[in-house]
Amino acid sequence: MSGKILVYIDQFHGAALPASWEVLSAAYTLAEKLGNSVAALALGKDAKAVADQTFQYGPEEVYYCDDPSLVDYRAEPYTAVIVKAAKDLNATVLLFPTTTRGRELAAMCAIDLGGGVMPDVTAVDVEGGKVVASRPVYAGKLVAKTVCETQPAILTTRVRAFKKPQGDASRSGTPVRLEAVMPESEIRSKVAGYAQAEGGVSLTDANVIVSGGRGVANNPALTPPAGMDDKQAEIWRAQQGFKLVGDLAGVLGGAVGASRAAVDAGYIPYAHQVGQTGKIVSPDLYIACGISGAIQHQAGMRSSKVIVAINKDADAPIFKLARYGVVGDLYAILPSLTEAFRKRLGK
Amino acid sequence: MNIVVCIKQVPDSAAKVVVDGGQVTWGDAPLVMNPWDEYAIEAALMLQEATGGEVTAISVGGESAKEALKTALAMGCGQAILISDPRLEGADSQAVARVLATAIQKTGGVELAAFGKQAIDGDMGVTGAQTARFLGWPMLSLVSSVQAGGAGIQVERTIEEGRQQVESKLPAAISVSKDIGEPRYPSFMGIRKASRAAIPVWTLDDLGISAAASAVRWPEVVNPPAREVKTEMISGDGPQDIAEKLAEKILDEKVL
Numbered sequence: 377m378s379g380k381i382l383v384y385i386d387q388f389h390g391a392a393l394p395a396s397w398e399v400l401s402a403a404y405t406l407a408e409k410l411g412n413s414v415a416a417l418a419l420g421k422d423a424k425a426v427a428d429q430t431f432q433y434g435p436e437e438v439y440y441c442d443d444p445s446l447v448d449y450r451a452e453p454y455t456a457v458i459v460k461a462a463k464d465l466n467a468t469v470l471l472f473p474t475t476t477r478g479r480e481l482a483a484m485c486a487i488d489l490g491g492g493v494m495p496d497v498t499a500v501d502v503e504g505g506k507v508v509a510s511r512p513v514y515a516g517k518l519v520a521k522t523v524c525e526t527q528p529a530i531l532t533t534r535v536r537a538f539k540k541p542q543g544d545a546s547r548s549g550t551p552v553r554l555e556a557v558m559p560e561s562e563i564r565s566k567v568a569g570y571a572q573a574e575g576g577v578s579l580t581d582a583n584v585i586v587s588g589g590r591g592v593a594n595n596p597a598l599t600p601p602a603g604m605d606d607k608q609a610e611i612w613r614a615q616q617g618f619k620l621v622g623d624l625a626g627v628l629g630g631a632v633g634a635s636r637a638a639v640d641a642g643y644i645p646y647a648h649q650v651g652q653t654g655k656i657v658s659p660d661l662y663i664a665c666g667i668s669g670a671i672q673h674q675a676g677m678r679s680s681k682v683i684v685a686i687n688k689d690a691d692a693p694i695f696k697l698a699r700y701g702v703v704g705d706l707y708a709i710l711p712s713l714t715e716a717f718r719k720r721l722g723k
Numbered sequence: 724m725n726i727v728v729c730i731k732q733v734p735d736s737a738a739k740v741v742v743d744g745g746q747v748t749w750g751d752a753p754l755v756m757n758p759w760d761e762y763a764i765e766a767a768l769m770l771q772e773a774t775g776g777e778v779t780a781i782s783v784g785g786e787s788a789k790e791a792l793k794t795a796l797a798m799g800c801g802q803a804i805l806i807s808d809p810r811l812e813g814a815d816s817q818a819v820a821r822v823l824a825t826a827i828q829k830t831g832g833v834e835l836a837a838f839g840k841q842a843i844d845g846d847m848g849v850t851g852a853q854t855a856r857f858l859g860w861p862m863l864s865l866v867s868s869v870q871a872g873g874a875g876i877q878v879e880r881t882i883e884e885g886r887q888q889v890e891s892k893l894p895a896a897i898s899v900s901k902d903i904g905e906p907r908y909p910s911f912m913g914i915r916k917a918s919r920a921a922i923p924v925w926t927l928d929d930l931g932i933s934a935a936a937s938a939v940r941w942p943e944v945v946n947p948p949a950r951e952v953k954t955e956m957i958s959g960d961g962p963q964d965i966a967e968k969l970a971e972k973i974l975d976e977k978v979l
Contacts, residue, residue, distance in 0.1 A: 388884050450889075451852065451862050476882045480864050483849035486817060487856040492938030493816060495847055513846050513944065517740040518747065520845075521943040525936075565861045565891035568877070573885040580883070584979070628979065646901050647881075652736050652843055653758055653901070660978035672736050678950060682976045684969070700972055701956045702965055712966030720970055721979070 379468040380437075381407050383416045384458060384481060385430055386473050388449075390422035394540065394581060395473035397433045401538040402500050402531070403471050404434070409502035412468055415439060417461055417554075419454055421447045427551035432543040443556035448567035449477055455484040456557035462489055467528050469507055474532040482532045492524040498537040507531070515652035515675035535580045536658050577631040579650065584630030584661045585680070587650055588706075589673075590637045591666020591687060592617025595707045607642075614643035620710040621665055627717045633657065633677075635667045651676035665706045669694030686710070724776040724871055724893075726767040726835045727827050728800065729854065730760040732784050732791035733844040742946050756791040759839030761798075761906035763899040766869055767837045768799045768907070774871045776834075777801045781826055783811060783819050789922050796917035797909030804830070808926045810934035816845075818935045820853035825930045827858065835876070836896040840865060855896035863889055867902030 381403045385396040403414045415437040418426040427440035439461060445453050458481060462470055470485055472478035474496045486493035497509035498519075507529035513520045524530075579585060593614035600609040618632070625632045633650040634643065650657055652672040662680035667673060669685070669692055677683070678697060685698035686706050695701045702709055717723075734740060738752030767778045779802040780795035782788045792803035806826055811818065827833050836855065841848030855862035866878040867886065875892040881900045909917070927934060957972065959965040973979065 393883075448887075451864075455856075476865055476880075479848055480852040480862060483816070483852035484856045484862070486849075486938070487820070487853050490938070493847075493849055493853075494939055495849055511846070512947070514734075514740040514747075514844055515736075515846065516947060518742060518944050519947050520941045521945070523940045523942060524938060525940060526938040563861075564895070565863065565889055567887060568890050569888035571886045573883075578883060661973065661976070670737070671739060678947075682973070682978050683952070684973065695954055695956075697950060697952060698954050699952055699976070700969060701954050702969060703956065703958075704962065704965065708962035709966055709969075712963045713969060716963075716966045716970035720974060 379412050379466040380415045381410070381412045381469045381471065382462055382465060382467040383414060383435065384470070384472045384478060385416050385418040385426055386475050386478050387418055387420055387423070387426045390425060392418070392426045392429060393473060393475060395475065395535040397540040397543070398535070398538040399471045399473050399533050400433050400435060401541050402533045403469070404541070406469055406500055406502060406507065410468060413437070415465055417458065419446050419457055420449065424551060424553070428548070431547050431549040432545055433541050434547065438549060438551040439554050440551050441554040441556055445556050445558065445560045445563060450563060450565055450567065451480050451484060452565070453556065453558040453563055455481055455488065457554060458485055459488040460557050461554060462528060470528050470530045472532045474534050478532045482530050486530045489528055489530070490526060491528040491530045492526050493530045494522050494524060495532045496534045497531050498534050500531065515672065516656065516678060517675055577629070579631045579633055579648070579655045579657055582631035582657070582659050584625070584628040585633045585650070585657055585659045586621050586625040586628065586630055586663045586665065587633030587635065587667060588618050588621040588638055588644070588665050589635035589667030590641065591706060592621065592638065593641070593643060594666065594688070597707070611642055614638065614641070617666070617706065618644055620707065620714070624663065624710055624714045624717070627714050627721065627723055628661070630659070630661070635670070635673050637670070664694050664698070665710060667694055668692045669697065724770055724774040724834050725832050726770060726776065726778045726837060727830055727833050728760070728763050728767045728778060728780050728795065728837045729823050729850070730764070730780055730782045730791055730795055730839070731757045731842045732782065732788040733757045733842055736843055742944055747944055754787060754790065756794045757839055757842045759841060759843065762901055762903050763837040763839045764795055764798050764800060765906040766866070766897070766899045766903050767835070770835070770869060770871055779804065779830055781806065781823065783822055792922050793917040793920065794909060796920050797913035798907055799910070799913060803920065803922045805922050805924045806930070807924050810927055813937060815937035815939040816847050816849050817853055818937050820850050821857055821932065821935055822927070822930065823850070823854045824857035825932050826925065827854070829930060834893045836860070838896065838898040840898055840900060851896055851898040858894070858896070861891045861895045863891055863895060864898045865900040866897045867900050869897060
């Protein structure tokens with residue numbers, strides 16, 4: 377089959393997202409089975425630098441478009457460029473990383489190209505010439521096998537589900553410049569400002585996540601400052617607990633997560649929530665502290681490689697998922713564990 | 724501002740969903756409004772309070788989805804419409820988006836379409852963007868705040884890297900993130916009103932469209948492979964001893 381597999385390299389402010397390289401792995405799997413070649417496409421300010429870098433990860437061709445109308449990400453002008461490239465290249469498959477941008481671009485390209493969209497896939501294959509993919513559904517409680525009946529097949533790949541290809545700095549090429557498709561006058565939205573997220577490692581990219589649940593507030597030995605009511609005192613206690621969670625995450629170079637119960641109780645902002653209505657994560661190491669393991673939390677972290685649970689309650693369901701468990705008080709264990717890693721990792 | 728909120732009925736998030744004999748089942752867990760859609764309704768009602776106009780909830784589904792629409796009415800939506808047609812059985816996201824776009828046009832005078840982040844059953848998260856694309860409206864996904872002003876709206880979007888402020892002309896489509904704030908509870912008066920409401924049902928014929936073939940099929944849904952894990956409980960002589968042992972075990976896993 378002639379045609380190309382087109383991979384969208386997601387970037388932000390000139391830096392490619394690591395998840396973009398992972399997408400190339402899925403592309404190579406499909407390319408081999410379909411007899412296609414792989415082309416990549418980067419859009420936005422300084423997209424040429426991203427395109428140059430992309431050659432390291434092995435695609436045959438790389439395209440880019442750096443136009444004033446693409447400096448700030450907006451779905452419509454980005455979609456227009458991708459759709460035109462997909463048509464010009466006779467793309468059989470379009471692949472995006474599952475990011476906010478990737479998901480919505482995939483959705484829109486599917487409408488313009490009359491293809492089927494399969495978001496957030498964890499495995500890809502070809503059967504009878506058709507692209508098939510595994511997709512976790514019901515927050516990973518089930519897995520759906522999905523088949524795309526039309527061409528192109530449009531997929532987004534779950535972050536960390538595919539292995540990043542080995543980069544080779546000696547591989548290089550000349551990226552091909554594309555023109556923007558939508559004139560600014562036709563674009564109906566405008567980006568007025570941007571505020572960067574407060575530091576820390578992003579949950580979905582993290583190798584290590586240390587999470588806290590309701591149990592982090594459970595330290596009666598601490599005396600809150602005078603003048604707090606019960607709720608304020610509870611939140612104050614929880615924040616002391618999350619400090620310990622954060623210390624361990626810091627030593628391990630990881631991110632801080634939380635259960636829905638901890639978020640709903642006001643202990644920590646929603647951005648940290650892991651679970652069905654929060655982030656779905658699959659780090660190499662997940663340490664759950666004071667988290668009982670409600671089904672909707674498990675849905676968000678059960679594909680983590682090594683799970684460690686620290687909980688006072690020996691019957692907490694989280695222990696069923698855990699490789700290592702400690703029944704004990706996280707207020708006593710966490711500082712010692714942080715110290716033990718600090719020593720061993722030379723930090 | 725006249726707003727349509729597109730909602731879906733799904734099994735409750737606490738449901739234990741399994742495949743039994745090839746069928747997806749969730750025991751006696753209730754069917755509820757998709758939790759993400761409650762935030763879309765909250766955003767729509769806040770806008771309506773600020774600008775006037777009408778909020779209409781639309782759902783594609785079976786007769787049972789009227790219950791989710793009644794929740795929307797009880798929360799404060801002025802109207803609800805169910806789109807139900809046996810020809811939509813097995814429809815993919817695109818087919819549903821086409822139906823929603825047509826229904827939004829038929830509703831008339833709609834300036835904003837609001838969606839939840841994704842439905843917690845299929846976890847697709849594409850219907851809003853696809854509906855916007857059919858309508859030719861700008862899509863602003865994952866908004867954490869939205870205000871009307873001038874000829875359009877100003878939103879703040881939550882993206883991976885931070886928060887982006889975007890202005891858009893109307894009509895437009897948004898999907899709403901949890902950061903918008905807690906959705907309101909249905910009021911007593913709202914529940915009474917909703918229980919008496921007659922919810923119109925539109926078919927594909929009412930919309931004047933035919934059933935589109937689905938581009939994506941789900942021939943098989945399975946239980947995920949069991950997590951084969953042997954749990955090793957770490958105990959010891961006090962927290963320090965336990966921590967030392969646990970740190971060694973974790974380092975032996977070579978994940979750091």
